[in-house]
Amino acid sequence: MTTLTGSRRARLVSSAATFVVLAVAGCTPAGDTPSGTPVTGTPVTSASVAGASVAPMIATSEVPKPRDGWKTVDHSGVQVDVPADWLRPDTTGCEFTFVQWAPPGSPPCRMTTGVVFYSAATFDPAHGPGVRQNEDKTWAGYVFAGDLAVYAAGTDRELVQDVLDTARPPRRR
Numbered sequence: 557m558t559t560l561t562g563s564r565r566a567r568l569v570s571s572a573a574t575f576v577v578l579a580v581a582g583c584t585p586a587g588d589t590p591s592g593t594p595v596t597g598t599p600v601t602s603a604s605v606a607g608a609s610v611a612p613m614i615a616t617s618e619v620p621k622p623r624d625g626w627k628t629v630d631h632s633g634v635q636v637d638v639p640a641d642w643l644r645p646d647t648t649g650c651e652f653t654f655v656q657w658a659p660p661g662s663p664p665c666r667m668t669t670g671v672v673f674y675s676a677a678t679f680d681p682a683h684g685p686g687v688r689q690n691e692d693k694t695w696a697g698y699v700f701a702g703d704l705a706v707y708a709a710g711t712d713r714e715l716v717q718d719v720l721d722t723a724r725p726p727r728r729r
Contacts (some may be wrong), residue, residue: 631655631673632699632724638671669710671719679705687717701725
């Protein structure tokens, strides 16, 4: 490892300071162009950079809202959108208890339709991520989100895929 001498360190700091000063000097007050002409409030719909059309960056919410008729459920910071009528069943008395949401009336100890969260460290799937049709003609699949595997199952492939598509890992703080 090399340590900087005083003169080399001074040159680096000086170079960085010069860059900052030049960058700030090129900025203009809000609402003005470098020529002093006021800027109007016309939104940018696209831009051309080196002859290529570039879409503007659009700010989005950090917390996406679920679509109509859906709600967001959360387990250990991992969020998934599910149909609004799905409930978290009482799994007391089940051989295995996992955090899950399912339609009302679903058997609490056997996943037929719904979503369940497993620890990714101990999750041992029979196939790779994504949705597959089971031998009984139901659909099931999983995705990894953070430290969890989000597993969804049901008779409607599109519903299973929609649930998995909304899985979001915990937000960084």
